[in-house]
Amino acid sequence: METIHTRIWQEEAEPDNSFAAATCHCHGYDVYGDLLVHASWIEYLFLLFRGEAPSTQQARLLEGLAIALANPGPRDAAVHAAMCGGVGGSTSASCLMAALAVGAGASGGAREMRLAMEDWLACGTDLALWQTGLAANPVADPADVWPAPGHPAGFDPHGVRCATPVRQTLAYLAGLGYGTAQDCAPSLAWLQANRASLESAAGLPLAMHGVAAAALRDLGFSPAQGEMLHLLLRLPGAAVHALEQKDYGHKNFPFFRIELENDPGPANTSHAGDAA
Amino acid sequence: MNGPQLLEEHIGRLVTRMGAIFPGERAVFRGQDLFTSLGDLDWLELYAFSITGRRYTPQQMRVLHVIWTHTSYPDARLWNNRVAALAGTARSTGSLGIAAALAVSEAQIYGGVPQLRCCEFLTRAKIMVDEGADLEALVHTELKEKRGIGGYGRPIVPTDERIAPTMAIVREQGLENGPHLKLAFEVERILLEGRWRMHMNIVGLDAAICADFGMSPREFNxxxxxxxxxxxxxxxxxxxxxxxxxxxxxxxRVMLYEGVSHRPWRSKTPNI
Structure with a gap:
C-alpha cells in the first residue's frame, strides 16, 4: 500500500472502523486526551510548527505577535481584497483566498516576511552586514514567479517615520525577553537597540514585518514557516471585515473613479485598442 | 455497501470515465484520444466538451465564444478584478491573484450564484410552461419566494450593454428562436410591465442561450x-x-467608524 510519511501526526484507528481515528498524537502529545484539556491554542500552534512545547515566554511572544498581526485593518490590501469578496456575497472561502492571494505578496505580505527572515539568517545581529545588505537594490529574477520586491523587506516603502503601532509592538515583544532566566527575544532586543541605524541604512522606517520577522526568528521559525504563519495569523481580520462589508452592502463600499487614458470613444469602439 | 467497507473498496485507486495520462505515450479525455480525436478542437470547445461530454455546432461555438469575450472587462474597480489588481500592487504572483479573483466571482449579487439560479429558473419555467403553467404566475411566485430572479436586474446600473452585441451574433448565427431565449425575453417583458422594472442582464441571456444548447443549469454554471x-x-x-x-x-480618513466608544480591556482569563 502507498503511504504518507509524517513526523507530526500519529493516529490509531477505532477497532471497528479503520477510517476513524481513536487517538491522535501531535509530535507525541495526545491531542484530544491531553492538549485539548491542558494546552492553549497558541501553545498548540507553536507545537505544530516547532515540534516541541513552547516555554511560557515563547508562548507569550507568539501570542503577542498573533495579536499584532491578526487584523491589519480594512486599509490593508489583503483585507481590502477579502472585503471585495464580502461585499458581493462571494463564498467565505473565496474571501479568505483573496486575502491569502494578496497577502502573499512581497509588498506587505507573507513573501516580504520570508524575505525579511532570510535577511535575518544572512545578517543576524551584525549591523555592518545589515547596512551593506540594505544599501543594495533588490535584484529582479526574470524567471521568478514573484515580482521583484520594490523595497527592503521589513521596512515601510511609503512611510515617513516608524508608525506608533510598530514601535509599541517592538517594545512589548522585546520586553518579553527581559528579566527571564533564558532570554527568548535577542533579535527583538537588538532590533530595538539598532532600529535607527537600520532605518537610516534602508532609507525607510521599520514596518510591522520587520518586527514580526525578528520575533519569528527568536521563536526559532524558519523563513518558510514564518511565511506560512504570516498567512495564517492575518486571516482573522480579513474574515471579520469581509463579513462586515457583506452586511453593509455594495452601496456603502468604495467603487472609486477611473480615468481611461486610451478611450476610443463611443463612436469608434469596434476596432480601437491600446494602439489608439 | 456503505461506511468503512465502501471506503475500503476505493483505497488506492480511481475508477473513472473522465480521462488519464499515459506518460510518454498518450492522453485520454472523456474516452477520446486528446491528440487525435480531439486534436482539432480549440480551447473553448475542449472546455465545453470537458463539462458536458458533448460537441457543439460551429454556429453554437461562435456564440459561446462571444459570451466569453463580452463578459471580460479589464476594470480594476469591479470587485473580482480588484482582487487580481490588489495582488499586483502587493507584489503577489499572477496565479494567486487571478485564481482568487475567479473564486471571488462566485458571488451572490453577480457571477456564479445568479448564473446558476437563473438557468435553473429558466429551465424549470420552460418545462412548466410546456405543461400548461402560466409564466406570469411563475415569475410572481419566484419573486415572492426568492426576492429576485437571477439574470434580471443589476447592482450598479439597470441596463446591460452586453445584450445587444450578443444578440447580434446570436441572430447572425440563426440561433435567435430557441425556446429558452424566447421565454427569457418574455420574463423580461413581465418584469418591466410590473412594478419591478427589471431588465434582463447578460446572465439571463447567456443562461437562456446555453439552455437552448442543451446545457443543464450545473453545466452552464x-x-x-x-x-x-x-x-x-x-x-x-x-x-x-x-x-x-x-x-x-x-x-x-476613509474609515467612517460606527462602533462603540473607546474602552479599556479587562482580561477575564488568566494569562498563559
Missing part, C-alpha cells in the same frame, strides 16, 4: 466559472507594473 478571466490579467499587470501599493491607496 461550470461553463461560466472562468467567464470573467480575460479581464483579470490586465488588472493584475497594470498594478504590478506601477510602483507598489499605488492601487486604490486608502488613508485613515
Amino acid at each position: 461550470y461553463f461560466f466559472i472562468p467567464v470573467f478571466l480575460a479581464g483579470m490579467p490586465p488588472c493584475y499587470l497594470d498594478a504590478a507594473e506601477k510602483p507598489e501599493g499605488l492601487l486604490f491607496p486608502l488613508p485613515c
Whole structure:
C-alpha cells in the first residue's frame, strides 16, 4: 500500500472502523486526551510548527505577535481584497483566498516576511552586514514567479517615520525577553537597540514585518514557516471585515473613479485598442 | 455497501470515465484520444466538451465564444478584478491573484450564484410552461419566494450593454428562436410591465442561450466559472507594473467608524 510519511501526526484507528481515528498524537502529545484539556491554542500552534512545547515566554511572544498581526485593518490590501469578496456575497472561502492571494505578496505580505527572515539568517545581529545588505537594490529574477520586491523587506516603502503601532509592538515583544532566566527575544532586543541605524541604512522606517520577522526568528521559525504563519495569523481580520462589508452592502463600499487614458470613444469602439 | 467497507473498496485507486495520462505515450479525455480525436478542437470547445461530454455546432461555438469575450472587462474597480489588481500592487504572483479573483466571482449579487439560479429558473419555467403553467404566475411566485430572479436586474446600473452585441451574433448565427431565449425575453417583458422594472442582464441571456444548447443549469454554471478571466490579467499587470501599493491607496480618513466608544480591556482569563 502507498503511504504518507509524517513526523507530526500519529493516529490509531477505532477497532471497528479503520477510517476513524481513536487517538491522535501531535509530535507525541495526545491531542484530544491531553492538549485539548491542558494546552492553549497558541501553545498548540507553536507545537505544530516547532515540534516541541513552547516555554511560557515563547508562548507569550507568539501570542503577542498573533495579536499584532491578526487584523491589519480594512486599509490593508489583503483585507481590502477579502472585503471585495464580502461585499458581493462571494463564498467565505473565496474571501479568505483573496486575502491569502494578496497577502502573499512581497509588498506587505507573507513573501516580504520570508524575505525579511532570510535577511535575518544572512545578517543576524551584525549591523555592518545589515547596512551593506540594505544599501543594495533588490535584484529582479526574470524567471521568478514573484515580482521583484520594490523595497527592503521589513521596512515601510511609503512611510515617513516608524508608525506608533510598530514601535509599541517592538517594545512589548522585546520586553518579553527581559528579566527571564533564558532570554527568548535577542533579535527583538537588538532590533530595538539598532532600529535607527537600520532605518537610516534602508532609507525607510521599520514596518510591522520587520518586527514580526525578528520575533519569528527568536521563536526559532524558519523563513518558510514564518511565511506560512504570516498567512495564517492575518486571516482573522480579513474574515471579520469581509463579513462586515457583506452586511453593509455594495452601496456603502468604495467603487472609486477611473480615468481611461486610451478611450476610443463611443463612436469608434469596434476596432480601437491600446494602439489608439 | 456503505461506511468503512465502501471506503475500503476505493483505497488506492480511481475508477473513472473522465480521462488519464499515459506518460510518454498518450492522453485520454472523456474516452477520446486528446491528440487525435480531439486534436482539432480549440480551447473553448475542449472546455465545453470537458463539462458536458458533448460537441457543439460551429454556429453554437461562435456564440459561446462571444459570451466569453463580452463578459471580460479589464476594470480594476469591479470587485473580482480588484482582487487580481490588489495582488499586483502587493507584489503577489499572477496565479494567486487571478485564481482568487475567479473564486471571488462566485458571488451572490453577480457571477456564479445568479448564473446558476437563473438557468435553473429558466429551465424549470420552460418545462412548466410546456405543461400548461402560466409564466406570469411563475415569475410572481419566484419573486415572492426568492426576492429576485437571477439574470434580471443589476447592482450598479439597470441596463446591460452586453445584450445587444450578443444578440447580434446570436441572430447572425440563426440561433435567435430557441425556446429558452424566447421565454427569457418574455420574463423580461413581465418584469418591466410590473412594478419591478427589471431588465434582463447578460446572465439571463447567456443562461437562456446555453439552455437552448442543451446545457443543464450545473453545466452552464461550470461553463461560466472562468467567464470573467480575460479581464483579470490586465488588472493584475497594470498594478504590478506601477510602483507598489499605488492601487486604490486608502488613508485613515476613509474609515467612517460606527462602533462603540473607546474602552479599556479587562482580561477575564488568566494569562498563559
